Amino acid sequence: MSLATEFERLSLPLEHEFGISRGSSATAENVVVRVTDGDHTGVGAAAPAAHYGETPATVEAVLPDLLAAVERVGDPANHQRLAAAMADVVRDNPAARAAVDIACCDLAAKRADMRLYRYWGLDPASAPETSFTIGLDDTERMRAKTRDAVAVGYGTLKVKLGTSRDREIVAAVREAAPDATLRVDANEAWTPREAVANTAWLADHGVEFVEQPVPAENPDGMRFVREHGALPVAADESCVTLADVSEVAEIADIANVKLMKCGGPSEARRLIHAARAGGLDVMLGCMVSTNAAIAAAAHLAPLVDYADLDGSLLLADDPYEGVPMPEGRIALDAVERPGTGARLAE
Structure with a gap:
């Protein structure tokens, strides 16, 4: 199976400034990932947190390698092989990996014509x-x-x-x-x-x-x-x-x-x-x-x-x-x- 991938960064304003004990923010920076087989497209997104060592820039930096690994595996339903392939190229960066995993889960369920649950x-x-x-x-x-x-x-x-x-x-x-x-x-x-x-x-x-x-x-x-x-x-x-x-x-x-x-x-x-x-x-x-x-x-x-x-x-x-x-x-x-x-x- 041949897969194609892409990603884009989104800056999303909040309804109200959101505060916690460490600070506050007025926007959420997300990176949206898409994985397609030509007939169906899986969508996921990363919401990185600096507290865990990630930023939108680090997500964008590692996504090309993560998505290349997904393209090599070629099967969005083979979660074990996908996880191993992604781990070979990126060990940390959980939000970036989450975006890719979400997109693959979405695509696999769409190919099966089933809601994910x-x-x-x-x-x-x-x-x-x-x-x-x-x-x-x-x-x-x-x-x-x-x-x-x-x-x-x-x-x-x-x-x-x-x-x-x-x-x-x-x-x-x-x-x-x-x-x-x-x-x-x-x-x-x-x-x-x-x-x-x-x-x-x-x-x-x-x-x-x-x-x-x-x-x-x-x-x-x-x-x-x-x-x-x-x-x-x-x-x-x-x-x-x-x-x-x-x-x-x-x-x-x-x-x-x-x-x-x-x-x-x-x-x-x-x-x-x-x-x-x-x-x-x-x-x-x-x-x-x-x-x-x-x-x-x-x-x-x-x-x-x-x-x-x-x-x-x-x-x-x-x-x-x-x-x-x-x-x-x-x-x-x-x-x-x-x-x-x-x-x-x-």
Whole structure:
């Protein structure tokens, strides 16, 4: 089989500036990949994060080698051979590899004339609803964003924390969303003792769990929060690759798996199963990105307990359509096209 490949960089404005404890951004830089066999085209995208050592420039630098490897293999359904071929030319750069893997999964499912979750044998009714993220901002703006999210039907909210105003922020969000399920994400901003103290008052506000309360470089601190805190602990920055799962099982309750951290949906499935074997619950997360990436993650949602797949919902205008998520429901049963369902918006 002969395959042709190409890629392009997209700069995508956000609906609102998106803030976390490490900083904020007004745009998302993605790189879209296309793999075609002449009859069908698979689409994927990279959403690189500098925190994990990737930028749009590094993605663009390694994609020619990755895509050349895909062309040599020539079979988008042979995920084992594709993974080996890509590993021969690029060892790191997980977001770049994820874009290629997504495109190949999309193309393989299209060639089989199946929606991707069906191609993987998954039950769409098992997908949890996605949370909607309230990024760090002025407290009153966070209150307003919360009201807007509740007004359009989101019942699960993830609140970014890691400031001197954390109590004020959570109180404002809870006042604006008295019936919502709340989760919080500190993005490594607290010390272990701060985190334990914070979980006490967060529990009083009905928060479900706390994500990455302390730096990933401090696994003993994560373990301390898990053992002494009042809430379950989710590991994000601590859970990057398959090799991290065994340690995460000792220091957290929930593993946050992201395609852009591990290298794509093929590897994400391995992480999910390993986390399950280690006794962890699993959350499927994402970066801020186009549906060309998010749609593939949505098809994995039936495998997990929690979903945080709002990356495209935070964009001002996504050039790609994907899996519908009305009021947070990951509506895989509404996908009418084979593959991931991602395509250029009409």
